[in-house]
Amino acid sequence: LRRIAVLAPESAYGNVVVQALQEAIFRNGVELSRVVYYDPRSTDVSAEVQVLADFNSRRSAAEAQRRDLEGRSDEAAQRALQRLQGVETVGLLPFDAILLPASGQQLLSVAPLLAYYDVDPAEVRFLGTALWEDPTLLREPTLQGGWFPAPPPALWNTFRKRYEESFGNTPPRVASLGYDAVALAAVLEQRGSAGGSFLPYSAETITQSLGFAGIDGIFRFLPSGTVQRGLAVLEIRQAGFIERDPAPRSFPAGIN
Numbered sequence: 710l711r712r713i714a715v716l717a718p719e720s721a722y723g724n725v726v727v728q729a730l731q732e733a734i735f736r737n738g739v740e741l742s743r744v745v746y747y748d749p750r751s752t753d754v755s756a757e758v759q760v761l762a763d764f765n766s767r768r769s770a771a772e773a774q775r776r777d778l779e780g781r782s783d784e785a786a787q788r789a790l791q792r793l794q795g796v797e798t799v800g801l802l803p804f805d806a807i808l809l810p811a812s813g814q815q816l817l818s819v820a821p822l823l824a825y826y827d828v829d830p831a832e833v834r835f836l837g838t839a840l841w842e843d844p845t846l847l848r849e850p851t852l853q854g855g856w857f858p859a860p861p862p863a864l865w866n867t868f869r870k871r872y873e874e875s876f877g878n879t880p881p882r883v884a885s886l887g888y889d890a891v892a893l894a895a896v897l898e899q900r901g902s903a904g905g906s907f908l909p910y911s912a913e914t915i916t917q918s919l920g921f922a923g924i925d926g927i928f929r930f931l932p933s934g935t936v937q938r939g940l941a942v943l944e945i946r947q948a949g950f951i952e953r954d955p956a957p958r959s960f961p962a963g964i965n
Contacts, residue, residue, distance in 0.1 A: 710834055712742040714804035716761050716819065718749035718811060726810035726838060742804040749815060758822045761807075767800045767827065807833055812840035820851040830854060839940070842882075847947055858940040860885070860925035861956040868924045889923035896921070918962060926956045 715730060717723035727744055734741045745761040747754040759765060807828065811819055816837075824830060830851055837857035846852055865885060872880040894910075901909025912932075920929025920937075927939040942954035 710739070710806040712740045712804045712806070713836075714743040714745075714761060714807045715741070716745050716747065716757065716807060716809055716823075718815065719746040720749050723749075723810055726808070730808060747819075749811075752818075754819060755822060755826075758819070758826050758828075762802065762823065762826045762828045763800070764826045770800050802828065802833060805833065806836050808836045808838075810838050810840070812838075812843060813845070816841070816846065816852075817849055820849055824851045841945070842943070842950065846945060847949065852945050853947065855945045856942055856953060857945075859943050859950075860938070861941045862943070862950060862952060864924050864926060885924035889921075889925065889928070892923065893921055918960065920960050927958065927960060929960055 713730065713734065715727055717727055723746065731741060743761060745757050747757040807823070809816060809819060820835070823835075830853065835852060835855035837852075837855055839857065839859050841852075841855070841857040842859045868885060868888065869880055872884065897909045897914055900914070916930050916932055918929065920927050922928075925938065926941075929937050931937055937960070939957040939960065941952050941956040943950040944953045945951075
């Protein structure tokens with residue numbers, strides 16, 4: 710996948726994702742072929758999807774090709790014309806994959822439009838963000854085979870079962886963050902006590918390059934104040950989320 714397009718909501722979140730993708734594009738030497746924004750409050754983003762998909766020009770190309778073939782009587786032209794029956798567009802799309810940083814009903818509204826305007830998910834890989842870790846998306850045919858990053862599912866499933874056994878209900882997804890925060894505080898306190906330190910929560914201990922392991926996998930705090938995580942790549946299948954690429958178990962040396 711060398712050419713990436715983005716269909717993003719015109720929002721703070723959409724802008725952050727596009728900026729992150731631009732940085733990733735630069736690091737990996739691939740092409741950001743197209744960025745199209747849509748109003749997240751709109752109930753119809755057909756116009757934006759058509760722009761992204763070059764739909765009008767590709768449809769015009771199909772009509773021109775059909776008219777040309779209809780003016781010919783040779784057998785090859787007739788066979789080609791027959792192959793065009795039911796074909797609305799011709800021509801290649803300028804991207805191999807499309808990033809859709811949306812979730813829930815917004816994503817379920819946008820994704821089918823892409824297929825409707827001839828962005829075939831069998832030919833173009835649909836990519837998402839961690840917002841895609843939503844069981845309601847498993848029923849959307851257009852998203853089948855889509856990839857997105859997320860915490861390693863096995864760790865969360867183990868935590869969820871323990872939580873249900875202890876409290877009798879299903880934990881909210883953010884419960885893992887609360888658990889990891891308290892666990893990290895306890896670990897640093899124990900390390901400080903063992904080493905005779907009165908400052909277990911210093912910047913040096915919190916931003917150690919090796920990081921920490923939690924319910925959502927490995928993580929480490931950067932001097933900038935942000936967190937870096939080791940995520941898996943999951944694929945959407947009707948039966949559930951499939952782990953296509955496992956999360957790393959350790960960080961490389963140094964802070965990136």
